[in-house]
Amino acid sequence: MERLGTLEVKNLSKKFRSRNDELTVLNDINLTVQPGEFISIIGSSGCGKTTFLRLVVGLEKGYEGEILLDGQRLNGPSLKRGVVFQDHRLLPWLSIEKNVGMGLKDAKSDESRKAIQEHLELVGLKGFEKHYPHQLSGGMSQRAAIARALVNRPGILLLDEPLGALDALTRMYMHQELERIWKQEKITMIMITHDVDEAIVLSDKIVVMSSRPGTIKKIIPVPLARPRDRASYDFVKIKEEVLEEFQLHTEHPFTYTI
């Protein structure tokens, strides 16, 4: 099955109108994401990252410019684009198993059961099928949300600060997991993050955004071999390059995240 798609964003602008005010949140965004790429979007709070993601998912209407998937204009949300929201949004009344099965047409069929099992294993939640979301930790909930977004095999997975709420150690563990899932599923991933290290560890390209209005300031490729060594010279060089965009010149780049 052909799952991957090329995402093209051309001259995208988005305004929010209130009664007597107009706020330009995104201005002239241009970005092409190749099938199977891992892209990180990094930028300060309020610069429009979530808005961009919601536009690509199809949850936000009314924009200028074009968002094309394999040359086709987007038309509302679709099973082809999975999304992991910043808050995991698992339904509290469904067991983990049922939550993960939400994206399947007939969650009871043998095929679906198999898919659910596989994806629970993929995110390391085997054995938690019958648990409810309130019985899971933050990291486990995010992993369940990732499994849910992947189970119907979307071509693109969009992640909105999926690891933002986790502690540093769990986060590093999740980086490995995400990379493994990305490789195994051969899927395009677009991830929003605040964490420069996280972006460099995972991405093929880092999109740096500036705010008011949100624009793409720079796209920084990360041509390092995987798995990446956070202490390596090249890693630190790229980190400096990213931080420079935020005017954080420093002799101790290790100590900064945004």
Next chain:
Amino acid sequence: MKIQLLKNKLTGLIIPLVLYVAWDLLSRYELVPSTLMPPPKVLFETWWVMQSSGELLLNMKMSLLRVGAGFLVGASSGFLLGTAMGLWKPVEQYLNPVFNFFRQVPVVAWIPFLLLWLGIDEWFKIVFISCGAFIPMTLKTYDGIKNVPASYLEVVRVFEYGWFRLLRTVIVPSALPSIFTGLRLSLSEAWMLVIGAELVAAGEGIGNVMVIARRLFQTDVVLVGVIVIAITGFAMDRLLGLLETRFLGWHRTQNAQ
């Protein structure tokens, strides 16, 4: 854990116990005239007489039948209206203002009007109780559906659900706690109103027993009535509470966190 739970339950019994002892002492030493406040012992005897003669059961049966009918009609139509207003914009726009207007009228204020239309027979009582049960059920059902978190709705938009699956997976479960609250409010309203209706209009029923007893100055019978009403109401609410725990386990445990 179990012991703690038991302790919590027992704590709730302390004040009733104190009141009971105070009441016993007050009436035993005739600090209050026993015609106004008969001692507990007399109440037990009265209750026993009413119980064994079948008088209590017969009248309770009448009252409960009325509550049953009124609650069934009122709560189910409330559920339907609440659901319709919650799910369909046009229904909401047509009916919500009217509903809000009429619900400002205390149900008891309808009594004269209903008596004029329906007389003092069963129809009056059942319609009256239905009206009372209807309002909280409508409100809570409507509320529950209106307050389904937009974030959950977005999740299922991505999954391209049809309306039936949307209803089953998100809207109903999300609204259910509120709907259950509606049921409980509605039932307790119905139980209060049946007594009200029986106090106003003659016929069999526990409220009527009390009206007659008042005329005959049988304070003991009046008080037995009060206590039986309280216990029955309490039991009915607990029953719904148990159902709620059974069906909405996720809700309780989640909120406990």
